[in-house]
Amino acid sequence: MTKENRxxxxxxxxxxxxxxxxxxxxxxTVGYVKAVDDVSLDxxxxxxxxxVGESGCGKSTLGKTIMMLERPTSxxxxxxxxxxxxDITKFTGKELLAFRKEVQMVFQDPYSALxxxxxxxxxxxxxxxxxxxxxxxxxEKIMYRVLELVNIQPDYLLRYPHEFSGGQRQRLCxxxxxxxxxxxxxCDEPVSALDVSIQAQVLNLMKKIQxxxxxxxxxxxxxxxxxxxxxxxxxxxxxxxxxxVADSKELYKNPMHPYTRAxxxxxxxxxxHYKKNxxxxxxxxxxxxxxxxxxxFHNRCPHCMGICKEADPALQDxxxxxxxxxxxYKEGKADE
Amino acid sequence: MDNKDIxxxxxxxNTSFVSDKKETKIIKDVSFQMKxxxxxxxVGESGCGKSVTVHSIxxxxxxxxxxxxxxxxxxALKDGVVTEYSLDKMEAYGKEMRKLRGPEIGMVFQDPMSSLxxxxxxxxxxxxxxxxxxxISKAEAKKRVLDMFKKLxxxxxxxxxxxxxxxxxxxxxxxxxxxxxxxxNPELLIADEPTTALDVTIQAQIMELxxxxxxxxxxxxxxITHNMGLVAEMADEVCVMYMxxxxxxxxxxDIFEHTSHPYTRAxxxxxxxxDMEEGEELxxxxxxxxxxxxxxxxxxxxxxxxxxxxxxxxxxxxxxxVSPGHRVRCLKYDKFPEVD
Numbered sequence: 262m263t264k265e266n267r268x269x270x271x272x273x274x275x276x277x278x279x280x281x282x283x284x285x286x287x288x289x290t291v292g293y294v295k296a297v298d299d300v301s302l303d304x305x306x307x308x309x310x311x312x313v314g315e316s317g318c319g320k321s322t323l324g325k326t327i328m329m330l331e332r333p334t335s336x337x338x339x340x341x342x343x344x345x346x347x348d349i350t351k352f353t354g355k356e357l358l359a360f361r362k363e364v365q366m367v368f369q370d371p372y373s374a375l376x377x378x379x380x381x382x383x384x385x386x387x388x389x390x391x392x393x394x395x396x397x398x399x400x401e402k403i404m405y406r407v408l409e410l411v412n413i414q415p416d417y418l419l420r421y422p423h424e425f426s427g428g429q430r431q432r433l434c435x436x437x438x439x440x441x442x443x444x445x446x447x448c449d450e451p452v453s454a455l456d457v458s459i460q461a462q463v464l465n466l467m468k469k470i471q472x473x474x475x476x477x478x479x480x481x482x483x484x485x486x487x488x489x490x491x492x493x494x495x496x497x498x499x500x501x502x503x504x505x506v507a508d509s510k511e512l513y514k515n516p517m518h519p520y521t522r523a524x525x526x527x528x529x530x531x532x533x534h535y536k537k538n539x540x541x542x543x544x545x546x547x548x549x550x551x552x553x554x555x556x557x558f559h560n561r562c563p564h565c566m567g568i569c570k571e572a573d574p575a576l577q578d579x580x581x582x583x584x585x586x587x588x589x590y591k592e593g594k595a596d597e
Numbered sequence: 598m599d600n601k602d603i604x605x606x607x608x609x610x611n612t613s614f615v616s617d618k619k620e621t622k623i624i625k626d627v628s629f630q631m632k633x634x635x636x637x638x639x640v641g642e643s644g645c646g647k648s649v650t651v652h653s654i655x656x657x658x659x660x661x662x663x664x665x666x667x668x669x670x671x672x673a674l675k676d677g678v679v680t681e682y683s684l685d686k687m688e689a690y691g692k693e694m695r696k697l698r699g700p701e702i703g704m705v706f707q708d709p710m711s712s713l714x715x716x717x718x719x720x721x722x723x724x725x726x727x728x729x730x731x732x733i734s735k736a737e738a739k740k741r742v743l744d745m746f747k748k749l750x751x752x753x754x755x756x757x758x759x760x761x762x763x764x765x766x767x768x769x770x771x772x773x774x775x776x777x778x779x780x781x782n783p784e785l786l787i788a789d790e791p792t793t794a795l796d797v798t799i800q801a802q803i804m805e806l807x808x809x810x811x812x813x814x815x816x817x818x819x820x821i822t823h824n825m826g827l828v829a830e831m832a833d834e835v836c837v838m839y840m841x842x843x844x845x846x847x848x849x850x851d852i853f854e855h856t857s858h859p860y861t862r863a864x865x866x867x868x869x870x871x872d873m874e875e876g877e878e879l880x881x882x883x884x885x886x887x888x889x890x891x892x893x894x895x896x897x898x899x900x901x902x903x904x905x906x907x908x909x910x911x912x913x914x915x916x917x918x919v920s921p922g923h924r925v926r927c928l929k930y931d932k933f934p935e936v937d
Contacts, residue, residue: 315796316767426885456642457823458882461867465879483796490869490879513871527801529826531865533853541805542798545766 270445270477271304271327272346276336278319278326282550294549296322297333298501301576304445306341309471309478311492311509313485313524315546319501320481321369324447327479328366329357340364362392365438369450371430375422382418385437392441407436410470428459432466439470447479452487464491485528489513497521500549500557503576506584517585519562556588564589600672600679604785604817605631605654608668609937612646612653615661621890623649625841628937633674633784636811636818638832640825640864644886646841647821648707651787655702656689673701673784699726703778707790709770713762720758723776730781745776749806768799772806779810786810787819792827804831825865829853837861840889840897843916847923857925859902896927904929 277300279293296319304310312320325331327338329349339346340360349360368374375384382404389400405415411432422430431451438446451467452460464487471478482488488495488509495512497505497520505518516522523542544561547553553560559569568588576586612624624646631637639647653664669685682701687694698704706712714722723745724738733741739758746754749772762770771791778786788807792800808831810816820831828835828849835852837845837860845858856862866880884901895910896902902909909928916926917933924936 315798428885456886457864458642458867459885461869461879461881464869465881468878485797486869486871489871490873510875523798525871527797528871529800529804529824529830531825531829531853531868531870533829533849535829539801539805541801545768545799546796 267305267308268341269303270306270341272337272339273300273302273304273327274337274339276300276323276326276338277334278322278331279334292550295319295501295552296549297326298552299336300498300501300503302496302503302506304477304479305494306444306477307475308493309480309491311488311495312479312481312498313483313488313495314498315483315524317500317546317549318498319549320483320498321449323498324366324449324479324481328364328447329360330366358392362441363443364445364447365441365443367431367434367438367446367448367451370454371427371434372422372454374434375430377422380419380421381433384422384433385418385440388437388440403440407439410439410473411436411466426459427455428462431455431463435463435467435470439474442474443476445477445479447481449481450483451480453482453484460487467491485524497524500546500552502557502586503584504558504586506576508582511581511583515583517579517583517590518558518587519564519589520558523561556586600681601674602633603630604633604672604674606668606670606672607631607654608666610650610653610664610666610669612649612658612662612664614659615663619890620663623841623889624653626937627838627841627843629836629843629846631785631817631819632834633817634811634815635833636820636831637834637836638820638822638828639836639838640822640828641838642823642864642886644840644889645838647838648789649841650838651704651789651819651821654684655698655704655787656684656687656694657704658689671697671701671785696730699730699781699783701783702785702787703781703783705771705774705778705786705788705791708794709767709774710794712774713770715762717761718759719762719765719773723758723773723780726777727780741780742776745780746772749776749779750802751776767795768802771795771799771803775803775806783816785817785819787821789821790823791820793822793824800827807831825868837864840887840892842897842926843924844898844926845924846916847920851920851923855920855923857919857923857930858927859904859929860898863901 276297278297279295281290282292282294284291300323312323314320322331326333333350337348338350340349352360385404386400389403394400404418408415413432452463455463480488480491492509495507495509496503499520505521516525523540526540542561555571556569556574559565566588574586574588576584578584608628610624610627613620613622627650641647652658654669658664666685671682671684673680682697720742723742727738727741742758743754746758751757751769751772765773792803807818811818822828832849834848836843839860845852845861852861856865863882867882869879882901896914899905899909914926914928915935916924917930918924918936919930919933
C-alpha cells in the first residue's frame with residue numbers, strides 16, 4: 262500500500278492520561294503522574310506501528326488508553342468504523358463492547374493472562390459468549406479456526422494453562438484475541454517474557470497472521486531490535502511524550518532526536534567487529550511526577566541548549582513523514 | 598598454563614535436584630578453566646543451568662541439591678603467591694567457604710529489586726560484609742562504603758548511604774548490589790544476569806562500569822547472560838550451555854566467527870538485529886526446550902536440531918576440540934580429537 266491511499270484507522274489527538282496522586286485523610290489530589298502527556302498520532306490500516314521507550318515512559322498506558330481500558334484525562338481517540346470516525350473516549354456500554362470486538366489486546370505476561378483454574382476451552386469460550394456467539398457448534402468452529410492459525414492442536418483445548426510452555430501460552434493468548442475477528446491487535450510486550458529461541462517463533466507467527474487477516478498491529482516493546490523487526494513505523498516515547506515518529510528503516514538509518522540516538526547506541530550488537538560509537542546517557546529517567554521544565558529530556562541531553570530548559574519542543578515534520586520533537590531541528594532545516 | 602593464570606578450574610561438575618524421591622540431573626559434566634583477569638560469558642536460555650553452575654561452584658544451593666565434582670579449584674593470588682582452595686571439598690556453609698565468599702569471590706545476583714533487604718539502610722548492607730571479614734570499625738567501614746559509592750557513580754553518596762532500597766531506582770539498586778559484591782575487593786566477580794531487569798540505557802551504564810572494573814583493577818568476571826549482544830561486547834571467552842551441558846566453549850572469535858555447534862548458530866540467528874534486510878525472516882529453533890526430568894539418550898538438542906543424524910540419539914555425546922581451546926559437543930566434528 263502506498264502512503265497516500267492508506268486509510269487512517271485511529272486518530273489519536275492530544276491524548277492525556279494522568280493518574281492522580283492522593284494524600285492525606287481527605288484524599289486530596291496533590292499531583293499527577295503524567296503517564297501519557299499530550300500524545301497525537303495516526304495509525305494506518307494494515308500497518309504495524311511500534312512504540313518503544315524505557316520502562317515508565319507511558320507506552321503501556323498509551324496502549325491501554327487506546328483500548329479504553331484506562332479512561333483518558335483529556336483528548337480524543339477517533340476510530341474508523343464503517344466509513345466514519347467516532348470518538349471512542351465517549352463510548353460506554355454497548356458501543357464500547359462493539360468497539361472491543363474490533364480492537365483486541367495481547368498482554369505481556371502469558372503466565373498471568375490465562376486463568377489457571379480454567380481449561381483453555383473455557384477461556385476461549387468466554388469472549389465468544391460475551392460477544393454474542395450463542396451457538397455452541399459455531400463457537401467451537403471459531404475456536405478450531407483460531408487454534409489452527411497459531412499451530413496448536415484442537416485437542417489441547419481440554420488442557421489447563423500449566424500444561425503449556427511460555428511460547429505456547431502466548432500463542433494461545435494471541436489466538437484468543439483473534440476469535441472475535443478484530444481489525445486491530447494491541448500487543449503489549451508480547452515476547453519480552455519469552456526465551457530468545459521462542460521469541461522468534463512467536464514474532465514470525467504474528468507476522469504471518471497479520472498478512473493472512475490484514476490486521477493492524479500496535480506493537481509495544483522496549484527491545485528496539487524486536488520493534489524494528491516487526492514494525493513499519495516506529496514511535497519513540499520519553500516520559501509520556503512522543504519524541505520521534507518515523508518509518509522504521511528511516512528511524513534506524515537517520516535517528517534525529519538525541520534520545521533516539523542514545524537508545525539505539527545502547528543496544529549491544531552481537532557482532533565482534535562492530536565498531537560502536539557508544540553514547541552512554543548520564544543519569545536516569547526522571548520521575549513522571551515532577552518532570553523537568555521545557556524539554557523533558559534536557560537534563561540528560563548532550564546537545565542541551567538554553568531554550569531546551571524553557572520551551573517544550575513541538576513535534577514537527579521534516580516533510581517526508583519523519584517527525585521529531587527537538588529544538589535542534591528548526592523548521593525548514595532538518596540537518597544539524 | 599599454571600595456577601597463576603588459571604583462577605578457577607572446574608572439572609566434571611554434576612548437580613542434581615531431588616524432589617519426590619526422584620533425582621533430576623540439571624548440570625552434567627561441566628568443565629572449564631577460567632583465566633585470570635578475563636571475562637567469561639556463560640550463555641544459554643532459561644533453564645539451561647547457567648545459574649545453577651555458578652551457584653554450585655560457590656555452594657549456594659538449597660538442601661535438595663546434590664553437587665558432585667572431580668575438581669573445583671580456586672587459586673588465590675596474593676603478592677605473587679598462589680594459594681589453592683578446593684571448593685568441592687569444603688563444607689557448603691562452613692567457615693572456610695564463608696571466608697572465600699566476599700574477599701575472594703563476589704557475586705551480583707539477577708534481580709536487584711529482591712537481592713536487597715528492604716528494612717536496612719543500603720550503607721549498612723554494603724558495610725556488613727566488610728565488618729564481617731575485616732573486623733574494622735563502623736566509621737572506617739563507612740568511609741570505605743562512601744569510596745565505593747563514589748567509584749560506582751552513585752550521586753550524593755553521603756546522603757544516599759542512609760537511604761532505604763525503595764528510595765533507589767532499578768539501576769541505582771543494581772549499583773548498590775555491585776557495591777556489596779565489590780566492597781571486599783574480590784578477585785573473581787560473578788554476575789548473574791546483572792542487567793536483565795534493567796532498561797537498555799541503564800544496562801549500557803552498568804556494563805561500562807563492569808568493563809572498567811575489569812580493565813583497570815584486573816578483576817576476573819563471570820558474566821551470565823542470554824543476550825548475545827552483551828557477550829560480544831564484554832567477553833573474552835564464551836561458554837554456551839544447553840540443558841545442563843557445555844555445548845560449545847571457546848574464545849569470542851571462536852564462537853562468533855567459527856560458530857560450530859548448531860545450537861550456538863541457531864541462538865545467534867534467532868535474535869533480530871538492527872541491520873537485517875527488509876523481508877528477511879528470523880530463523881526459528883523448532884520445538885521447545887525439553888523437560889530435564891524426561892530427557893532421552895543422546896544429544897539433548899537432537900529433537901530441535903536441523904542437522905540431526907541417527908547416531909545423535911545414542912549414548913553421551915563427547916566434546917571435540919576443533920581448534921586449540923575451542924571445544925564443541927557435536928558429532929559433526931568427530932574427526933577432531935576427543936576431549937573431556
